[in-house]
Amino acid sequence: MNALDQAALSSPQERALRATVLAAALGFLALVPLAGGVFHPLLSGVAVAFAVLAALLPEGNAALGLLLYLCLLWMISVPGHLTGWTLAAAVDLYVLHLACTLLSLGPPGHRPDGVLLALWWRRSVLCVGAAVLVWAAARVVAFLDLPPSGVAVGLALVLLLGWAALLSARLTGQRRP
Amino acid sequence: MLHGSEWHPSPVLVRAALGSAALSVLAVVLGRPDLLVLAAPLLVHAVAAVAGRPRRTPSAAVRLGTPYVREGEGTLVRVAIDHAEDVEHAVFALVGHKHVVARPASGVVAATPTGGTDRLTLELPVASLRWGRRRVGDGLVAGTSSWGGYAWGPVPVFPQDLTVLPQPGVFDSRTASPHPIGLVGQHPARRRGDGSEFESIRPFQPGDRLRRVQWRVSLRAGTLHVTSTVAEEDASVLLLVDSGVEVGRSEGVHGRASTLDVAVRAAAAVAEHYLIRGDRVGLRVLGATHRNAVHTAAGRRHLRRVVDTLARVVPGENRDLDLAHMRFQVPAGSIVLVFSPMLSQVSVVATNTLAARGLDVVVVDCLPADIDVAGDDARAALAWRMRLLEREALITRLRRSGIPVVAWRGPGTLDEVLRRLGRRGTRTTAGHR
Secondary structure (H helix, E strand, C coil): CCHHHHHHCCCHHHHHHHHHHHHHHHHHHHHHHHCCCCCCHHHHHHHHHHHHHHHHCCCCCHHHHHHHHHHHHHHHHCCCCCCHHHHHHHHHHHHHHHHHHHHCCCCCCCCCCHHHHHHHHHHHHHHHHHHHHHHHHHHHHHHHCCCCCHHHHHHHHHHHHHHHHHHHHHHHCCCCC | CCCCCCEEECHHHHHHHHHHHHHHHHHHHHCCHHHHHHHHHHHHHHHHHHHCCCCCCCEEEEEECCCEEECCCEEEEEEEEECCCCCCEEEEEECCCCCEEECCCCCEEEECCCCCCCEEEEEEEEEECCCEEEEECCEEEEEECHHHCEEEEEEEECCEEEEEECCCCCCCCCCCCCCCCCCCCCEEEEEEEEEEEEEEEEECCCCCCHHHECHHHHHHHCCCEEEEEEEEECCEEEEEEECCCCCCCCCCCCCCCCHHHHHHHHHHHHHHHHHHCCCEEEEEEECCCCCCEEEEECCHHHHHHHHHHHHCCCCCCCCCCCHHHCCCCCCCCCEEEEEECCCCHHHHHHHHHHHHCCCEEEEEECCCCCCCCCCCCHHHHHHHHHHHHHHHHHHHHHHHCCCCEEECCCCCCCHHHHHHHHHHCCCCCCCCC
16 A cells, blocks of 8 residues: 555544644744744754645654754754754754654554543653753853863763663564563 | 564564664764754654563464345454553555455554553444355555564455345245245145134035034024134245346346346345245256255244345356256245246256246346446447347246246236136146146
């Protein structure tokens, strides 16, 4: 079954989620200039093409590609200031990820039930809450204007290395968990 | 794409993990706290998904609510998933088959168990719109673990046999059988006996029951007279269904019918009518290779046998039928009802053979009036018209040789014909007994 067939067989909920993927991607592109970044028509066009692909094939790698591409676009376009738009961008990116997640839970025609949606609503609150916490902590650190610390950076990198090792064991290691 | 029956990291986990890891590394290396803010929700998702790693591998099996249904009636496809403690969301997608419908129409059903349950059951109502043997319930089952981190399946589940019994057309006949031959039944026989239908008043004979004494006539005549009745006997009916040819498009129980649809439903209706009245019914399917005959018997259990055999009819299964070696085993005095569109030589020869044996043969014409075979194709329309002319000539020949041909129209279809056969008294059809 090709992507267009899948889209045609979608349930109303799935169509809404596909539209959410597109809307979230477009919203993210709109947030780039609002956050003080530069709008790149060509790069934004590529992002839209990625978004269409992700909306049609949310269970594949297109969604991962879109996510990474949008992050890259943010990184090169937006100066690293922490504003309210940064938080909005984090929420927008999570909404995109969530819509792709719900779309990938079943085949075309799948209708996410109320229990599932309520579950993911609670989880979304947790995830967005984490973004708010990190954003607030970063704002506090920026306000305190602490000097750069090599120890802190090294500690963070070690932490990330451990996380990467755990992930590689879980994702590419033994087939049977 | 099938991933097998083991748990594996889902694209959701891969996306959350890679996205959060890349953003976090860049945030630390480039000193960009805004990237860490973007990564935070994904990081929480990835950590939670990895923490909820499933332990036991589920297994799925499918079974049907009931293996027998009538046309248009529904049953449940139940998919039982065992060892489902780690399954947070399970989905079953039914493979679509002709004449089988599901609710929802997509054939996709999902469940999210609220507590950790060892056994999870997904139920999907399905119905078959046409009689016959169907294989339903095959499809794919998949599940995801907590936070959608790990995916199980899609795992194929295998179909189950569903016998869809024909919905009997409405049928009723008020006419008695022309040649009742049994011992007990509802058809008035030619001989005197214990029945309820009045025959005559005659002088008393030794052996007559006292309750039969007709006192008024006895007083008037001065000698004892009794009321005599005709015996009531059961009839024997052989249903001959022509499955060699199927013309027209079957649209199921609610749509247009093909010739075989009409034949099977009509045969089921007639069988039900006679068997419920206590008569004996047999069945022969012309053109079937397996289970093509049901012996003549009575009773409700026999009705089930007849209808079950009708449900197994496959059109055009055996086109090389050798009528010379076919034994119909029809008891004397039986009525033979041939359900056929009279488009194949086999049914014509079989009809003539049975009529030549002196049996009462009635052809029930199963060609629906609204049949559309040619569509917009002018040449096909012409060919069909020629075929119909040949058929008309054939039916005329049958009628001339004393074999009545009636179109199936539900209740009362056979009344006039059976009345005429009853009036004949003795056989007048072609051939010899």
